[in-house]
Amino acid sequence: MSVRLNELHNAITEALRDVVESPRREAELLLMAYLGKDQLYFITHGDELIDENEPRLLEWIAKRSENVPLEYLSNCVSFYSREFYIDEGALIPRPETEHLIDEVLARVSKESSQTIVEVGVGSGIISILLALHLPNARFIAVDISPRALSVARRNIEMFELAHRIELREGDLLSCVDDPIDILVSNPPYIADDVVLESNLSYEPQNALFGGSVGDEIIQRLLDEVYERQIPLFVCEMGYDQRLKVQEYLKNFAVQSLEFYTDYASLDRGFILRV
Incomplete structure (x- = not known):
């Protein structure tokens, strides 16, 4: 049965009313992603007839009403003004991670041929964007999850960067013996023990939880940076972890620490020079 687009919009809004904060907007985003259309098309084609019983649409509505993230339904995520592939094997990139990329680019010359290593590559978006902006740099991207590496590989191939970004499976830097200029x-x-919003239950938990306190993995990375004397380390962190990072580094001889x-x-993050 076919219904008008604006009527379907209303129906999906009702289905999401008790699930998300902005059900009408979420219904609009779902329909735009499903139809592959932009917001202008959505606004100007309210009378277009849509098959409301199409199996893929019904599946999307059912899963979104269970709070499955739209990015996982559409297998698409927008980040840093680009589109990337995403699925349940990798964490959905957050807007705040754009700052991490900005902080690296502010400190590394475009002409640099340094070796940059990313730990926890996930979907690959950080290494990809840095590689696009730093054409002479070499990249090694590590993750402990084979599923995440599969997502990253798909994105790296989509951007034709497989010759510059080497993927490795391992725990932190256990698989990287190469000299590292930037981590x-x-x-x-x-x-x-933090209770997260229900939609986060669909994302890979090993990409969210950092230990009983939360900063254990950050501390392990700081140890690696100091032991290997990696010149520059740029890292995202929790909003409440600044004092913990400062305290942990108190006995380390470092050149500088910025947040x-x-x-x-x-x-949201720090820049460490040793």
């Missing part, structure tokens, strides 16, 4: 990471940093904030002006 970049958006590691898990949420404490194990940066996110769009909400919350502490």
